Amino acid sequence: MNFLSLANAGIQKLTPYQPGKPIEELQRELGLTEIIKLASNENPLGPSPRVGEALAACVPELSRYPDGNAFRLKQALAKKLSVGTDQLTIGNGSNDILEFVPRVFANSESEIIFSEYSFAVYPLATMGVGAKPVVTPAKDWGHDLDAMVEAITEHTRVIFVANPNNPTGTWIPKADLEAFLARVPERIIVVLDEAYAEYLQEPDYPNGVSYISQYPNLIVTRTFSKAYGLAGLRLGYSISSPELADLLNRIRQPFNVNLPAQEAALAVLQDEEYLEKSIAVNTAGLRQLGSGFERLGLQYIPSVANFIAVEVGDNAGEIYQALLHKGVIVRPVANYSMTRHLRVSVGLESENERFLKALEEVLA
Numbered sequence: 001m002n003f004l005s006l007a008n009a010g011i012q013k014l015t016p017y018q019p020g021k022p023i024e025e026l027q028r029e030l031g032l033t034e035i036i037k038l039a040s041n042e043n044p045l046g047p048s049p050r051v052g053e054a055l056a057a058c059v060p061e062l063s064r065y066p067d068g069n070a071f072r073l074k075q076a077l078a079k080k081l082s083v084g085t086d087q088l089t090i091g092n093g094s095n096d097i098l099e100f101v102p103r104v105f106a107n108s109e110s111e112i113i114f115s116e117y118s119f120a121v122y123p124l125a126t127m128g129v130g131a132k133p134v135v136t137p138a139k140d141w142g143h144d145l146d147a148m149v150e151a152i153t154e155h156t157r158v159i160f161v162a163n164p165n166n167p168t169g170t171w172i173p174k175a176d177l178e179a180f181l182a183r184v185p186e187r188i189i190v191v192l193d194e195a196y197a198e199y200l201q202e203p204d205y206p207n208g209v210s211y212i213s214q215y216p217n218l219i220v221t222r223t224f225s226k227a228y229g230l231a232g233l234r235l236g237y238s239i240s241s242p243e244l245a246d247l248l249n250r251i252r253q254p255f256n257v258n259l260p261a262q263e264a265a266l267a268v269l270q271d272e273e274y275l276e277k278s279i280a281v282n283t284a285g286l287r288q289l290g291s292g293f294e295r296l297g298l299q300y301i302p303s304v305a306n307f308i309a310v311e312v313g314d315n316a317g318e319i320y321q322a323l324l325h326k327g328v329i330v331r332p333v334a335n336y337s338m339t340r341h342l343r344v345s346v347g348l349e350s351e352n353e354r355f356l357k358a359l360e361e362v363l364a
């Protein structure tokens with residue numbers, strides 16, 4: 001039996017998401033012990049110390065289902081963001097929500113627009129419902145918002161915009177985002193993916209949440225995986241009009257966000273010191289990596305997120321492998337059609353230094 005031919009048309013053409021190599025896997029493969037992973041844009045600080053306490057405290061409750069509606073977490077987020085709890089949707093990572101949107105609004109007759117070199121989950125979410133991906137060419141490695149608007153047809157249902165973008169680290173300033181939102185017809189859902197929003201210091205960086213009252217077709221996604229340091233627990237959320245939140249909630253698994261994740265998120269939301277430290281370590285790390293690349297004579301895409309794409313040349317795949325043998329895991333981005341780059345996540349100062357030294361040795 002050829003099961004592939006029985007699979008839904010969109011699924012037949014999919015390639016699974018390729019995650020960064022886990023530390024344990026490299027340990028098994030090469031027998032190395034001192035491994036650093038700068039491959040998945042994780043917070044190098046480890047979780048907030050408050051998270052451990054929150055997790056221990058919820059152990060006695062683990063035999064029960066979590067609050068599927070995340071009452072206390074939604075209260076806390078609503079207060080922090082100045083929105084109503086009815087505007088929030090919680091997800092098992094923001095990835096969960098990126099999948100909800102095509103499931104609610106698109107089918108095999110639909111088109112979904114996203115940019116070249118943007119997040120790998122957008123094609124997965126699109127093809128998962130059999131919709132047609134419409135990929136617009138990038139401009140200076142970032143989104144060409146005019147091209148995205150021009151790609152709209154009567155079949156367009158959703159547009160994914162990442163600000164800042166992964167894997168390039170580019171970002172969209174206020175005026176450009178505003179002009180874009182004004183041009184997109186209201187019948188098309190705009191997903192503004194702000195996974196790295198907390199890191200941004202630029203005064204001209206638009207806070208997507210502030211446009212929701214004006215644009216009821218806008219869904220802003222955020223996550224606890226990056227600046228809040230909880231990638232392993234899987235928790236993200238979206239902010240939108242109550243109408244869209246209601247629709248997303250109709251297909252959300254009843255208990256998609258587990259109890260430890262909810263409790264940990266509540267704890268880290270109260271730890272402002274942790275968030276500030278995350279931002280400070282990241283800002284310093286971006287500078288450290290940038291000047292390291294300049295010293296090595298390498299071009300890189302200026303980034304405002306917690307990673308940088310650096311151009312290492314046609315043999316990027318070999319350089320990635322050679323770095324693995326030195327116990328340094330970064331991310332090849334050939335699957336994003338960026339064959340000359342590697343993406344490196346910002347680590348602790350010592351990790352960045354070790355990576356730069358390993359890179360220098362490998363290139364020599």
Ligand SMILES: *Cc1c(COP(=O)(O)O)cnc(C)c1O
Pocket residue numbers: 041092093094095096119162165166193195222223224225226231234235236
């Ligand atoms: C990391 C990332 C996410 C967040 O994924 P989670 O599922 O919340 O861990 C979303 N969008 C982009 C662009 C990302 O890089």
